[in-house]
Amino acid sequence: EVQLVESGGGLVQPGRSLKLSCAASGFTYSNYVMAWVRQAPTKGLEWVASISTGGGNTYYRDSVKGRFTISRDNAKNTLYLQIDSLRSEDTATYYCAKAKLGRYFDYWGQGVMVTVSS
Amino acid sequence: DVVLTQTPPTLSATIGQSVSISCRSSQSLLHSNGNTYLHWLLQRPGQSPQLLIYLVSRLESGVPNRFSGSGSGTDFTLKISGVEAEDLGVYYCVQGTHAPWTFGGGTKLELK
Numbered sequence: 001e002v003q004l005v006e007s008g009g010g011l012v013q014p015g016r017s018l019k020l021s022c023a024a025s026g027f028t029y030s031n032y033v034m035a036w037v038r039q040a041p042t043k044g045l046e047w048v049a050s051i052s053t054g055g056g057n058t059y060y061r062d063s064v065k066g067r068f069t070i071s072r073d074n075a076k077n078t079l080y081l082q083i084d085s086l087r088s089e090d091t092a093t094y095y096c097a098k099a100k101l102g103r104y105f106d107y108w109g110q111g112v113m114v115t116v117s118s
Numbered sequence: 119d120v121v122l123t124q125t126p127p128t129l130s131a132t133i134g135q136s137v138s139i140s141c142r143s144s145q146s147l148l149h150s151n152g153n154t155y156l157h158w159l160l161q162r163p164g165q166s167p168q169l170l171i172y173l174v175s176r177l178e179s180g181v182p183n184r185f186s187g188s189g190s191g192t193d194f195t196l197k198i199s200g201v202e203a204e205d206l207g208v209y210y211c212v213q214g215t216h217a218p219w220t221f222g223g224g225t226k227l228e229l230k
Contacts, residue, residue, distance in 0.1 A: 037219075044210065044222075045167065045212070045221040047220070100172075104212070105157075105212070106178065108168065
């Protein structure tokens with residue numbers, strides 16, 4: 001059974017940093033593109049970042065470039081999202097998602113909440 | 119970025135009723151490789167999204183066959199043939215043809 005379990009969220013002050021993790025199991029993790037998708041309270045879904053199977057290629061939405069860093073450890077079957085210089089508009093539930101064929105999300109984690117507030 | 123416009127934003131239905139949701143793209147989702155990477159997700163209240171349909175019309179494993187998808191180019195439709203209580207939630211279309219991935223604004227299905 002595929003499982004994606006996020007952790008690391010919480011209440012953080014503006015300008016501070018946070019690192020999210022996503023532990024994957026139930027599939028050959030190193031074979032799949034992985035992504036982070038977020039959802040602000042009562043809003044829709046927004047792709048944030050994605051990473052190639054080996055980790056050598058990373059992609060970000062414009063609004064997070066330079067502040068977010070996606071990475072992966074294929075030995076630990078874990079995906080990460082380092083978030084720096086947090087802003088109030090980063091407040092959201094962050095989902096880890098597995099990308100099949102690199103083109104669609106077939107499994108999602110349960111999500112982790114990040115709240116940016118002073 | 120590709121803009122996906124879903125209509126209606128809210129849909130009220132009775133159990134057993136058939137309903138359709140439209141997803142219109144700002145540009146063609148036909149990839150140069152011949153595939154169309156348009157998919158549908160359902161997010162039930164308090165849950166994470168789940169994949170229902172991928173590549174326009176292919177039913178994800180375990181998804182009931184009352185769900186069906188159709189369309190091409192820029193116009194796509196999700197149909198539920200006989201709504202059941204467990205179908206309530208927000209439906210999203212999502213495209214993976216053009217980077218970056220983008221999502222429709224969602225259609226909330228509620229009971230009438």
